[in-house]
Amino acid sequence: MTLEFVEYPDREMLALSLASKLAGQLAQHLRTNETASLCVPGGTTPAPVFNSMSGSELDWSRVTVFLNDERWVDREHNRSNSRLLHRHLLTGKAEAANYIDLYTGDAEPEAAAEGLSERIRDQLPITVLLLGMGADMHTASLFPGAPETALALASDAPLVMAVRGQSDEPRITLTAPALSKSINTHLMITGAEKRAALERAQTLDAKDAPIRAFLGDITVHWAE
Numbered sequence: 495m496t497l498e499f500v501e502y503p504d505r506e507m508l509a510l511s512l513a514s515k516l517a518g519q520l521a522q523h524l525r526t527n528e529t530a531s532l533c534v535p536g537g538t539t540p541a542p543v544f545n546s547m548s549g550s551e552l553d554w555s556r557v558t559v560f561l562n563d564e565r566w567v568d569r570e571h572n573r574s575n576s577r578l579l580h581r582h583l584l585t586g587k588a589e590a591a592n593y594i595d596l597y598t599g600d601a602e603p604e605a606a607a608e609g610l611s612e613r614i615r616d617q618l619p620i621t622v623l624l625l626g627m628g629a630d631m632h633t634a635s636l637f638p639g640a641p642e643t644a645l646a647l648a649s650d651a652p653l654v655m656a657v658r659g660q661s662d663e664p665r666i667t668l669t670a671p672a673l674s675k676s677i678n679t680h681l682m683i684t685g686a687e688k689r690a691a692l693e694r695a696q697t698l699d700a701k702d703a704p705i706r707a708f709l710g711d712i713t714v715h716w717a718e
């Protein structure tokens with residue numbers, strides 16, 4: 495189990511290097527496998543990585559993309575992670591990728607979880623997983639102290655779960671069994687506050703610092 499910490503001179507360098515690393519790992523996997531999967535976070539940090547990755551020379555038609563988690567809002571809502579992905583990643587060369595939309599349009603995320611678990615099962619193990627993290631040490635939609643987090647961290651958790659009461663809207667999230675056995679795992683964070691939070695997470699239990707559950711074999715990419 496190795497946590498590798500890579501520090502970049504600035505956010506632009508981080509985005510360019512990380513995009514090329516992720517695309518390289520997908521390409522490498524496609525050399526010996528028919529298909530590959532790429533699972534990415536939403537939020538505000540990853541857009542520059544997506545912009546750079548979308549232009550990567552890759553047989554995107556053999557890659558299936560899906561989010562770590564989604565906010566239960568319409569696809570045109572400004573908090574929709576899917577909207578972010580379509581604007582920044584699934585465009586250009588990457589437009590040819592297959593996409594599993596975690597927002598199904600059902601009235602409630604609970605109604606979608608089982609069907610999505612089946613679809614995600616077909617993509618495991620994830621070839622390339624990129625995670626984000628909040629300053630509160632949440633990752634995906636696994637929030638510190640939330641009742642769903644303890645369930646989602648269990649080894650027998652369903653692959654996809656609905657999450658309530660942790661943000662402006664209900665959410666849906668991949669759980670530890672879906673995320674934790676990925677072939678390549680990366681975490682992207684920026685700023686001093688998140689760097690300190692990551693250090694703190696390493697001293698806490700995963701239910702209080704959910705990112706901790708994924709700090710086995712992982713490369714952390716950081717810039718101020």
Ligand SMILES: O=C(O)[C@H](O)[C@@H](O)[C@H](O)[C@H](O)COP(=O)(O)O
Pocket residue numbers: 535536537538539540562563564565575625626627628629632633634635
């Ligand atoms: O939908 C989401 O919110 C994400 O998938 C979430 O896990 C994100 O990665 C962190 O909240 C960090 O978000 P920022 O990049 O906005 O700080």
